[in-house]
Amino acid sequence: MGRMPELPEVEVTRQSFAGRIAGATVTAVRVGKPLRWPLGCEPRSLVGRSVGPVSRRGKYLWLQFDQGGLLMHLGMSGSLAFATHAAAPSAHDHFDLVTTRGTLRLTDPRRFGAVVWAPALHEGMAAKLLAGLGIEPFDEAFTGEHLHASLRGRKVAIKSALVGGGIVVGAGNIYACEALFAAGIDPRTASNRLSRPRCTALAAAVRHTLEHALTVGGSTLRNFRDADGVSGEFQLQADVYGREGLPCRRCGTRVRRIVQGQRSTYYCPHCQRR
Ligand code: ZN
Numbered sequence: 001m002g003r004m005p006e007l008p009e010v011e012v013t014r015q016s017f018a019g020r021i022a023g024a025t026v027t028a029v030r031v032g033k034p035l036r037w038p039l040g041c042e043p044r045s046l047v048g049r050s051v052g053p054v055s056r057r058g059k060y061l062w063l064q065f066d067q068g069g070l071l072m073h074l075g076m077s078g079s080l081a082f083a084t085h086a087a088a089p090s091a092h093d094h095f096d097l098v099t100t101r102g103t104l105r106l107t108d109p110r111r112f113g114a115v116v117w118a119p120a121l122h123e124g125m126a127a128k129l130l131a132g133l134g135i136e137p138f139d140e141a142f143t144g145e146h147l148h149a150s151l152r153g154r155k156v157a158i159k160s161a162l163v164g165g166g167i168v169v170g171a172g173n174i175y176a177c178e179a180l181f182a183a184g185i186d187p188r189t190a191s192n193r194l195s196r197p198r199c200t201a202l203a204a205a206v207r208h209t210l211e212h213a214l215t216v217g218g219s220t221l222r223n224f225r226d227a228d229g230v231s232g233e234f235q236l237q238a239d240v241y242g243r244e245g246l247p248c249r250r251c252g253t254r255v256r257r258i259v260q261g262q263r264s265t266y267y268c269p270h271c272q273r274r
Helices: 007-021 124-130 144-151 158-164 173-183 196-223
Strands: 026-031 051-057 060-065 069-073 079-083 093-099 102-107 114-118 256-260 263-267
Touching: 007 051, 007 060, 007 079, 007 102, 007 196, 060 124, 069 124, 114 124, 144 196, 158 173, 173 196, 173 263
Parallel strands: none
Antiparallel strands: 026 093, 051 060, 060 069, 069 114, 079 102, 093 102, 256 263
16 A cells, blocks of 8 residues: 655656646546546536646646646545556546547545646635645745744644644655654654754755655656656655664664654654754
């Protein structure tokens, strides 16, 4: 069972087909079982549209058409593949965008994913879904200063603040745990108690953790180049995530697991301080 697609997987997915689909014309749209939200337009109305650039915001992908576009999300279990010659859809294939260059297919067993039409990225349903997303981790404006200012007045545990995505996007459960370890911060620390230097360390750790995942994902993608799909799981060598009871790679103390916001948090009680 694959884990939930996170920002690096979504970005690598984007890179896997953005260049190939740009300039294609939509020839057919096939909609399978209902996804998280309705498509928001008549599928046939997309036929004849030309596909422009594919961009990413948080874990959403935006396929810009000559008029409007589609906002896509992989949900809990989704994957997108672009294939020149797609096989007949199977039970978990719920959306096909057939174009002159190939078929973009959403496969999503749990159907928490979404494909939503909007007149523009900042209009309609797309604007609603993207509202409240935090800053992009690779944005130059994501600095320790920015993080410190965003956390001011927030008493929630720093791990929960990161995972929430309202401050910075991309620090999902695994990456939040890993970044907090790298920055030496106890995941239970109240957000507003983090000093500016520690926020600087944390912002850098979030960015490095995601950059590393992108690099690993990039190599995974290259290995899969001949196939039409991209693996949803990147083989990260985690420092703490999923390592409960195992020795910390830095100090040998046993890694501990706690539950925060109904999700497992892993940390080293020696290396990570409040
Ligand atoms: Zn340690």
